[in-house]
Amino acid sequence: MAEIKQEPMSQKKLEYIRRERTKEMRLQLISFAMMIFLTFIAFGLVALDFDEAFVTPVVLGLAFLQVILQFFYFMHMKDKGHEFIKLMMLVGMFFAISFCVTFVYIVWIGAPI
Amino acid sequence: MAEMEYNVPSERWPSHPETATHEGKNKFYGFWIFLAGETTLFASLFATYLALKDSVPGDDHLLAADLFALELAFVMTMFLLTSSLTSVFAVHHMRNNNFSKMQLWLGITVLLGLGFLSLEIYEFIEYTHLGHTFRSSAFGSAFYFLLGTHGAHVVFGLIWITMLIIRNAKRGLSVYTAAKVHTAALYWHFIDVVWVFIFTIVYLLGVV
């Protein structure tokens, strides 16, 4: 189990992999820049006192966008071998949203839907 | 007798060292599944917070809009987001078999995490002086439990990564240690994911 089934890499292949990794790093930096940008917009929208009915869904959407970037790029969920993981996280997120929705709407005895 | 082959020579360094061994692969899957469980853990916390966020015993108790300062939340967010990027760097160098750079970026991650943590502690102390405590109201309880659980995750992550830096200092990089570093990095990213929802739902939607 502990053995590594890894053939020695040729210099060429090593260089190729390194190049790919550098490319990947560029992607990571871009996604980081986007995350910062999204954060700025979210805080800006709130700081500039836009209408609540507009800000709430937009800010939530931005959060989900940012989390998708985090999952797919920073946590490499876009790579191969993450199929089951994607399924698990998706199901987890679905449950998470349904918990929050029920707690917002049907915890109060006073105003049930 | 088969030999343990954890310390592989650099020309045979696998392109994904964290999942190169069977144990590493198990760790990788197992930890992701743990994180899936953490989503419903934090979902329950968020749900509780959303249900209780306006519940205070009297009008003299402060609510979200009276308490939160966006500037502080923004700076904290920047600390944590950047630390997420630096742990990406660490994993990048781990895959390139560059031990010293990996250690360096892990160290920077810890420093940024410490920055976040000290700001959070400062924030909590401020609120306590304003009379917003764990015991003052249901809102207070829910707020501190949500933020506190996240903060406890940060503390645990900081101790974990620091221990990894120290324990690996002598051992160097091997497929055995690579799996450990990768798991810690995943954990650290997940803490950031949770924080994204905290700053959105607690802070931004709290003052909007």
Next chain:
Amino acid sequence: MASTAEKKGFWSVIWEYLTTVDHKKIAILYLIAGGIFFLMGGIEAMLIRLQLAIPNNDFLSAGLFNEVLTMHGTTMIFLAAMPLLFAFMNATVPLQIGARDVAFPFLNSLGVWLFIFGGIFLNLSWVMGGAPDAGWTSYASLAIDSPGHGIDFYAIGLQITGFGTLISGINFITTIITMRAPGMTYMRMPLMTWTTLVASVLIVFAFPPLTIGIFLLMFDRMFGSSFFLVETGGNTIIWEHLFWIFGHPEVYILILPAFGIFSEIFSTFSRKRLFGYSAMVFATVLIGFFGFMVWAHHMFTVGLGPTANAIFAIATMAIAVPTGIKIFNWIATVWGGSIEFTTPMLYALAFIPSFVMGGVTGVMQAAAPADYQYHDSYFIVAHFHYVIVGGVVFGLLAGLHYYWPLMFATMLNETLGKISFALFVTGFHVTFLIQHFLGLWGMPRRVFTFLDGQGYNTANLVSTIGAFMMALAVIILLVNIVMTVAQNKRVARDPWGDGRTLEWSLPLPVPYYNFAQTPLIRGLDAYWIEKKENNGQMLPAESLDDFHMPNNSILPFIISAGLFIAGFGALYLASGREWAIEAVSDLPQHPWAIWVLITGLLITFISMGIRSWKDDLGYYVTKEEVLNDLEEQERGGK
């Protein structure tokens, strides 16, 4: 067996079990501990039935009755049913998929010790000032007001076992994903493995909400927060939601592995392939997913509003569809098969009508308006005992007889098995069928007694008589177990003669490394295929060579013990403090509590640190040792 079967001293056997990471030994630990808790829960059930045998009985006081009732439910669900299922999952799943151990042997051991320590903690409440008394659901409105430390025992005990369960769930999912033998595709996995996978996914998503719910309760009772204290803005409905978000998937966590056991038994003793295998898999996954979307059907009478009630009612009724698919597939499996009426098969056959009855009353309650009538009556008690006993406990008893040779290499006596089966099934229906009617006649659940002349007398007496028949059945089962262990008559490979799945291809007792060579899987019912198309030997997927096994460790025991100690600190923290809730603020102060809490947590975290710090590389089983074992088996076989 080379190194493990040598005569060992008593203490070295104990030490072996304390430190073991072998899934087969952990299965035995789960079986023993779960079995003991099952007996305790059973005794509590007998006390309940004795108290209710006649009207105006004073055998138990009202307060003690509440404690017994609470502990019966909690023990049976958390400390008996689930661990016993874990016993069978641990015993079978790695063998069914052709693995040498689970993915995380260390965590497997941690899971069992957390469960055992949590269970002991919960049951210590009997001798340390009173057991919890707010029902197994422990609704916050009751639990916050319950004086003394009973509820604290409930909260901390369940928290500790809950961690163990979560860890085991993660472990099983990872094992099934990454450790399958070559050729064992997802659609070739035996149903027991599939149901374990789906139940484990449910555990991973359902236990964290319970953890949070219990933390809220703990914080309110022990640290002075106000999640459920209405006067400071708290809301007790939050507990109900969090508990049932966990609690409903929990019943599927229990029933799905039981479905798995039954599926194996039906196809083995009908000598037929499981009918509609892919539909069975699909139904399992569907039940798992729907199981999460229905929790509020336990709360129809809370006042969620008609829209919410309607949504949850429809989702609940939808679950009947995949369950129905399963029932029909089992019937079709047995249909036209060459049936052999062994004890496990008898339990499996008795399960179908019993469980269908429980399912049908479930659909009745899913209709929200009708549920207002059934709510909190004995109808509910009858319903959930029909699904839990008629489904899960039948499954456990069937599994115990079926997998006993796999776990212990001996056979339980079939005659005694059949006697205890007949008594148990009859007793079960005598006890619970009548309770449906008691409920419809108006008897509320959880009352400690009833008055003469309400028309409940005969029915309650009948119910009690049935309960004693079940108790007698369990005693006969125990006699059977003791006799079998004492005789120790060894059986060889494939003791039922009709084993279909991979686990029966192994020599008995199963070597500690399970497979000398990882087998090659050529289809569903892998062993059956080799029996029919080959010489009955699994084809190896690798050449005979050294392989890697994990080291034993005492750390899981210490980590769990640390949490156990910390539990006492947390328990006494709020006693007599002015910020504490009324239920504990009159008790004497315990200034040492905080230090006990810190010490316990330090023990846990330092042991975790040690685990992370040390390189644990495992060891190698050499080719020579395996060859020796194989030769010995050859000689033993002749």
